[in-house]
Structures are given as C-alpha cells and as structure tokens.
Amino acid sequence: xxxxxxxxxVWRNKTRSLIxxxxxxxxxxxxxxxxxLYEGMMSERVRTVIDTEVxxxxxxxxxxxxxxDPKFTIDENLLENELKKIPEIKAFSNRVLAQGMLxxxxxxxxxxxxxxxxxxxxxxxxxxxxxxxxxxxxxxxKNGILISKKLAxxxxxxxxxxxxxxxxxxxxxxxxxxxxxxxxxxxxNTPLDERIVYVNRATLMDDLGLRExxxxxxxxxxxxxxxxxxxxxxxxxxxxxxxxxxKENSPETELLVGTINQYSSIIIGIIMIALAFxxxxxxxxxVIERTREIGMLTALGMNRKKIFLxxxxxxxxxxxxxxxxxxxxSWFSILYFSKTGIxxxxxxxxxxxxxxxxxxIYPEFPFATMDSVxxxxxxxxxxxxxxxxxxxxxxxxxxALRQ
Amino acid sequence: MKTVIDAHNVSKTFNPxxxxxxxxxxxxxxxxxxxFTALVGPSGSGKTTLLNLLGGLDxxxxxxxxxxxxxxxxxxxxxxxDFRLHHIGFVFQSFNLIPxxxxxxxxxxxxxxxxKKKEEIDERVLNLFREIGMEDKMDTRPAQxxxxxxxxxxxARALASKPQFVLADEPTANLDSKSATNLLDIMAKxxxxxxxxxxxxxxxxxxxxxxxxxxxxxxxxIHSDTARVPxxxxxxxxxxxx
Numbered sequence: 001x002x003x004x005x006x007x008x009x010v011w012r013n014k015t016r017s018l019i020x021x022x023x024x025x026x027x028x029x030x031x032x033x034x035x036x037l038y039e040g041m042m043s044e045r046v047r048t049v050i051d052t053e054v055x056x057x058x059x060x061x062x063x064x065x066x067x068x069d070p071k072f073t074i075d076e077n078l079l080e081n082e083l084k085k086i087p088e089i090k091a092f093s094n095r096v097l098a099q100g101m102l103x104x105x106x107x108x109x110x111x112x113x114x115x116x117x118x119x120x121x122x123x124x125x126x127x128x129x130x131x132x133x134x135x136x137x138x139x140x141x142k143n144g145i146l147i148s149k150k151l152a153x154x155x156x157x158x159x160x161x162x163x164x165x166x167x168x169x170x171x172x173x174x175x176x177x178x179x180x181x182x183x184x185x186x187x188x189n190t191p192l193d194e195r196i197v198y199v200n201r202a203t204l205m206d207d208l209g210l211r212e213x214x215x216x217x218x219x220x221x222x223x224x225x226x227x228x229x230x231x232x233x234x235x236x237x238x239x240x241x242x243x244x245x246x247k248e249n250s251p252e253t254e255l256l257v258g259t260i261n262q263y264s265s266i267i268i269g270i271i272m273i274a275l276a277f278x279x280x281x282x283x284x285x286x287v288i289e290r291t292r293e294i295g296m297l298t299a300l301g302m303n304r305k306k307i308f309l310x311x312x313x314x315x316x317x318x319x320x321x322x323x324x325x326x327x328x329x330s331w332f333s334i335l336y337f338s339k340t341g342i343x344x345x346x347x348x349x350x351x352x353x354x355x356x357x358x359x360x361i362y363p364e365f366p367f368a369t370m371d372s373v374x375x376x377x378x379x380x381x382x383x384x385x386x387x388x389x390x391x392x393x394x395x396x397x398x399x400a401l402r403q
Numbered sequence: 404m405k406t407v408i409d410a411h412n413v414s415k416t417f418n419p420x421x422x423x424x425x426x427x428x429x430x431x432x433x434x435x436x437x438x439f440t441a442l443v444g445p446s447g448s449g450k451t452t453l454l455n456l457l458g459g460l461d462x463x464x465x466x467x468x469x470x471x472x473x474x475x476x477x478x479x480x481x482x483x484x485d486f487r488l489h490h491i492g493f494v495f496q497s498f499n500l501i502p503x504x505x506x507x508x509x510x511x512x513x514x515x516x517x518x519k520k521k522e523e524i525d526e527r528v529l530n531l532f533r534e535i536g537m538e539d540k541m542d543t544r545p546a547q548x549x550x551x552x553x554x555x556x557x558x559a560r561a562l563a564s565k566p567q568f569v570l571a572d573e574p575t576a577n578l579d580s581k582s583a584t585n586l587l588d589i590m591a592k593x594x595x596x597x598x599x600x601x602x603x604x605x606x607x608x609x610x611x612x613x614x615x616x617x618x619x620x621x622x623x624x625i626h627s628d629t630a631r632v633p634x635x636x637x638x639x640x641x642x643x644x645x
C-alpha cells in the first residue's frame with residue numbers, strides 16, 4: 001500500500017513532478033555526456049600516446065634515460081630475435097636517439113633527434129600519416145630530415161631548407177651534420193612536435209659512431225590488455241635492460257587521466273548538489289501541502305517509520321523515473337557523436353593541441369563509471385529525502401490537524 | 404458496564420510561555436462501553452482539545468487519561484501511535500480521507516497497518532461498506548464522492564480497526580441535513596447493534612438530539628453532564644448524572 005500511495009502521491013501534482021523528473025533526466029544526461037566527452041578525450045589521448053608517441057613498451061639500456069648518453073645502447077639483434085617470438089607483439093622498431101641543437105640562419109632550437117627505419121616506424125608510430133608537406137624520409141638520401149610544422153614555423157623552415165644538427169657522439173665529441181628538410185609533419189601534440197625531428201637511423205648511427213646497436217626499441221602490442229604480461233615477460237628475459245610501459249614513459253598522460261577523472265567527479269558532484277536542492281524543494285512543498293494529511297495518518301496509527309518510508313519512496317520514485325530517460329538520451333547522443341565527432345576547432349584548437357588533444361572529440365559512453373554515477377544519483381535521492389521525511393515525522397498530529 | 408475512558412483532573416494550556424490559553428481545565432470524565440455521547444459547548448470551549456486529549460493526539464499538562472485501565476499520558480510517542488491504531492477510531496470534521504486512495508483502500512489501510520490477513524481485511528471491509536450502504540462505491544476515489552458519502556467512508560475507516568471507542572469531531576458540520584441524518588442513523592445503529600462507544604464534539608442539534616448523554620463544556624470545564632433519552636426512542640425525560 002505504501003508503494004501504491006507513494007506512486008499516486010507523486011502524480012498529485014503532475015507538473016511539479018514532471019519538472020523534477022525532467023531535471024533529474026537532464027542532470028544525468030549532462031553528467032553522462034560530460035563523462036563521455038572526457039572518456040573520449042582521454043581514450044584518444046592515450047591512443048595517441050601509444051600509437052604515435054611512446055608505443056606500448058620501450059626497451060632501453062637502464063642508464064640511457066638518465067642523461068641520454070649515446071654510449072648506453074642495447075643489442076638490437078639479440079632483442080629482435082626474441083621479440084619476434086612473442087605472439088602478443090604486433091610490431092617493433094629500433095631507434096637511435098640524440099639530444100642536440102638545430103641551427104639555421106635564423107636561430108637555434110634544442111631538439112631530440114630520432115633516427116628511424118622508415119618501414120618499421122610506419123608500423124609503430126605511423127610516421128607516414130603525420131607528414132603534411134613534402135615527402136617521407138628516403139633511406140637512399142642520407143641527409144633527409146622530418147621536422148614539425150611548429151618547429152618549421154618557429155625556425156622559418158620549409159621543405160628543401162637546410163639546417164645543421166649538433167650533438168655529441170659516443171666518444172663525447174661534439175659533432176655536426178647538415179640536413180635538408182624533406183617533409184614537414186604535424187601531430188595533435190604541438191609541444192612534443194616542437195622538440196622532435198626524425199632522420200634516417202643509419203645516418204645518425206654513423207654520426208654517433210654506433211654499430212649494430214640502438215638506444216630504444218619501441219614495441220606495439222596487438223592488445224592493450226597484454227601490456228603488463230609482455231612487459232614482465234620481456235623484462236624477465238632481459239634483466240640487463242629497462243622495459244618501460246607507456247604509463248612510465250608518459251607519466252604526464254597518466255596524471256592527466258587521473259586529473260580529468262577528478263574533474264569529472266567534481267562536475268557530477270555539482271550537478272547532483274543542484275539536483276538535490278531541486279528534489280528537497282519539491283518534496284518539502286509536497287510535505288507542507290500535506291501537513292494535515294500526514295497528521296491524520298499519524299492520528300490513525302501510521303507510525304513514524306512508515307511515514308518516513310512513504311516520503312522516502314516518493315522521493316526515490318521522483319528521482320529514479322528520470323534516470324532511464326537521462327540514461328537513454330545520453331546513450332543515443334553519445335552514440336551519435338561518437339560517430340560524427342564534435343568539432344571544437346573553431347574556439348579551442350590551439351589550446352587543445354598544446355595539451356596534446358585533437359580538436360575533434362569522439363565521446364565514448366562511460367561504462368566504467370556508469371555504476372558510480374547511478375550510485376551517486378541513488379544516494380543523492382536518499383539524502384534529498386532525509387530532510388522532508390524528517391519534517392514529516394516531526395509533525396504532531398494535533399498540530400497538523402489544526403492546520 | 405465496562406469503563407472505557409477514565410480521565411482525572413485533566414488540564415491543557417496552549418502558549419504557556421506567551422499568552423496562556425487554558426483550553427481544558429481540570430476535567431474529570433468517565434465513559435462506559437456502549438455510550439453515545441455528545442460533547443457540546445460554544446466555540447473555544449475546549450471540545451476539540453478534550454477530544455484530542457482523549458484520543459491521545461495531544462498530551463495534557465496535568466492529569467491522567469486511562470483507556471481500558473491504561474494511562475495513555477505515560478506512553479511514548481511511538482507507543483501512543485500504536486495504541487491509537489488498535490484502540491481508537493477517529494472521524495474528522497472535514498472527512499480527511501486519503502485522496503489518492505479509493506474508498507476501499509482508505510478503509511483497508513488501517514487494517515493493513517494492523518498487519519491483518521488479506522482474507523480478514525476483505526471480509527471486514529465488505530461488511531463495513533454494507534453497513535454504510537456503499538458497496539457500489541468501494542472503488543471510487545474520495546473526490547468523486549459527496550460529502551455525506553465521504554463521511555460514511557470515514558466512519559467505516561474508524562471502525563475498521565475494531566476500536567474501543569470512536570471519537571468524532573464535528574462529524575456533521577460539513578454535511579447537508581439528509582446526509583447528516585443518514586450518517587447519524589448509521590452510527591446509532593452501530594452503537595446499538597455492536598455496542599460501539601461514540602463520543603462526538605458538536606454544535607449540531609440533530610446530533611445532540613440523538614445522543615444519550617450530553618456533556619456541556621464552558622471555558623474548558625464541564626458545565627453539565629446530562630443523561631437523556633434520544634428523540635428517536637420513547638422519551639423518558641432527562642436526568643442529571645452528576
């Protein structure tokens with residue numbers, strides 16, 4: 001009877017109840033959509049980090065990353081043979097790295113020079129897709145270099161321009177090489193773009209004085225979930241080397257994901273607080289309007305627990321009817337925008353790019369946080385019900401009946 | 404005769420800290436099973452307050468109220484609610500049916516609160532609606548019923564819990580003459596046939612005429628307490644009780 005009475009009480013004032021139900025639906029929709037946006041942004045960022053920046057795993061000499069001394073190399077032949085046997089690995093690429101100075105007639109800029117094997121690198125960092133002007137590196141042309149659009153703009157370089165790279169070799173001797181820009185690339189991570197240039201691996205090895213060794217092997221897996229399994233396997237096989245995951249190589253991304261999750265929680269919290277006040281207001285009005293009726297129920301013998309449960313049930317109905325509506329709306333809108341994307345380039349392309357995000361956002365339904373959101377909505381409803389329910393049970397029957 | 408209500412030295416003051424109003428002043432009252440009593444007096448004489456005190460809806464500042472020998476002034480609020488549910492029936496001036504429940508559900512609610520079995524509830528509810536002559540209106544919402552019909556349902560609801568007595572606060576005040584007579588007939592019949600105790604607060608001469616005992620309150624005190632023969636029975640005159 002309590003449930004039946006609660007359900008009918010909710011519909012006594014249809015307009016008021018519908019407004020609060022729609023508010024709940026809109027609140028949930030807004031919350032889920034914002035979470036979906038963040039989820040999509042984070043997912044894309046992580047994808048970019050893995051697929052175009054640091055790969056799933058990187059293998060280095062344990063001393064190399066401390067100050068990028070080129071003498072700390074790894075035995076690429078030994079590693080290649082073993083990595084090929086691991087079925088979870090999709091592709092890998094040997095890289096030679098040097099920290100150096102890029103100089104032109106207009107100025108200088110500190111860069112990280114990455115020597116790559118073009119065909120291997122296409123599989124690992126999709127370097128071919130990044131080139132926007134000019135051509136990819138030609139293994140036959142030793143002095144070719146790929147620079148980013150950002151760096152080209154800063155150093156006033158274009159395809160065909162000449163530049164000089166200066167760095168130290170394995171003997172700690174400063175050495176220089178002249179290069180000609182063959183292509184200009186662009187990714188969504190402009191701060192990283194500004195620091196990275198690509199040259200042929202063979203050229204950089206010669207300049208550094210290296211033979212059949214490299215500084216880094218970047219590994220791409222078939223599935224993200226195999227990350228720890230493969231890392232632990234390779235690390236166990238090569239204890240003399242350092243095997244790091246993308247989370248370790250790009251801690252800022254991991255930090256960003258955590259920060260965004262916190263922002264999401266704050267946004268959900270704000271939405272729920274607004275909702276709670278709406279619900280409390282509605283239920284208080286409902287209780288005040290029914291003071292006499294509630295007093296009469298107490299007079300007839302309905303105990304305080306049942307009165308409390310009645311108001312609580314009404315609040316839960318009011319809240320939970322809006323939940324499926326909000327859920328369905330957010331589901332369909334996220335599904336739609338996950339295909340078409342949301343283009344925010346007109347007002348924040350540069351800002352997004354400076355944080356390594358693209359200007360097209362493809363939201364993803366936040367399945368992982370769905371349980372938490374529903375739990376928060378439920379708790380919000382419960383908390384919102386407490387004050388009106390308390391007001392209801394505090395009514396003295398004689399006083400209530402006099403009103 | 405079995406004593407149902409025994410009130411001693413009962414007083415109730417409203418606004419004791421500001422402008423005190425002594426609504427009930429040192430009232431002694433003794434009611435026995437099967438009485439059909441009218442509580443009369445001018446507005447502000449304390450009729451409703453006394454009914455509220457007797458029904459456990461309010462607590463007296465002073466005195467004791469024994470219902471079937473149990474002092475309800477000593478009960479905790481929760482125990483008092485439970486006591487009302489099982490021992491006292493209420494009929495209010497403005498009907499006070501739950502508007503979202505049908506007539507049947509309004510009556511069933513009390514028995515459900517008492518955790519009665521469904522079969523027992525169904526049987527009792529049907530009998531009560533027969534008594535009030537509204538079997539055909541059981542599934543109608545209060546808004547679709549006339550004032551007289553709503554008050555008859557309220558009587559059925561008051562009797563659903565098989566109470567020791569029924570307190571009725573101005574039950575005919577909002578009814579037309581025909582509905583009032585009809586309601587009084589029903590209550591008189593229940594009183595005579597089932598020996599149910601009724602206590603009314605009223606201004607209504609029709610109610611007073613049907614009562615077998617009339618207690619007059621003035622300024623919160625019992626001014627007179629008269630036993631009488633109702634006008635629908637052979638008139639044997641009136642005699643004072645105290």
